[in-house]
Amino acid sequence: MTQAFTQTAFSNAPANPQSPTLPTGWPIGSYASYTEAQQAVDHLAGNDFPVADVTIVGVEPMLVERVAGKLSWKRVLGNAAMSGLWLGLMMGILLSLFVAGAGLLPIVIGLVAGLVFNVALAAAGYAATRGKKDYVSHSQLVARRYDVLSQPRNAERGRELLANLAARAALNS
Numbered sequence: 001m002t003q004a005f006t007q008t009a010f011s012n013a014p015a016n017p018q019s020p021t022l023p024t025g026w027p028i029g030s031y032a033s034y035t036e037a038q039q040a041v042d043h044l045a046g047n048d049f050p051v052a053d054v055t056i057v058g059v060e061p062m063l064v065e066r067v068a069g070k071l072s073w074k075r076v077l078g079n080a081a082m083s084g085l086w087l088g089l090m091m092g093i094l095l096s097l098f099v100a101g102a103g104l105l106p107i108v109i110g111l112v113a114g115l116v117f118n119v120a121l122a123a124a125g126y127a128a129t130r131g132k133k134d135y136v137s138h139s140q141l142v143a144r145r146y147d148v149l150s151q152p153r154n155a156e157r158g159r160e161l162l163a164n165l166a167a168r169a170a171l172n173s
Contacts, residue, residue, distance in 0.1 A: 023055045025149030028158035037146035043165045053151040058143030068136045080122030088114020
């Protein structure tokens with residue numbers, strides 16, 4: 001009786017999150033990029049393969065940090081000033097909607113407050129790093145390869161479909 005309340009509206013899976021588990025199934029394809037693995041699963045779906053039995057597994061995960069540029073006081077304070085002005089402008093416009101007859105005063109107050117507070121917060125944050133990270137970077141989790149797994153009951157058919165896809169791709173290149 002209580003199971004009806006633990007089901008989600010779109011699946012038969014329980015609504016309560018389960019603890020992480022290792023993937024199950026047999027490998028039916030291996031790809032160098034996640035995009036290629038997605039295309040393989042799209043191919044399976046387009047051929048009426050039961051994709052609910054499929055899992056894409058990133059093997060040998062790596063955290064890749066790409067450095068975008070150097071940080072300096074000028075860059076930190078300049079970026080903080082620009083974003084502070086935008087935030088202050090938005091707050092000033094919003095405030096001016098509720099204060100009748102104030103003219104541009106709420107917008108000017110919003111601009112100044114946004115600028116001062118944002119620059120102060122950015123300066124404090126940058127000073128706290130004490131030069132330990134003087135660069136901007138973007139992190140990304142990637143894998144060395146991506147395996148497509150299928151439950152054993154459909155694995156052979158999945159391998160055949162993906163072999164056909166690879167053969168067609170080889171002919172077209």
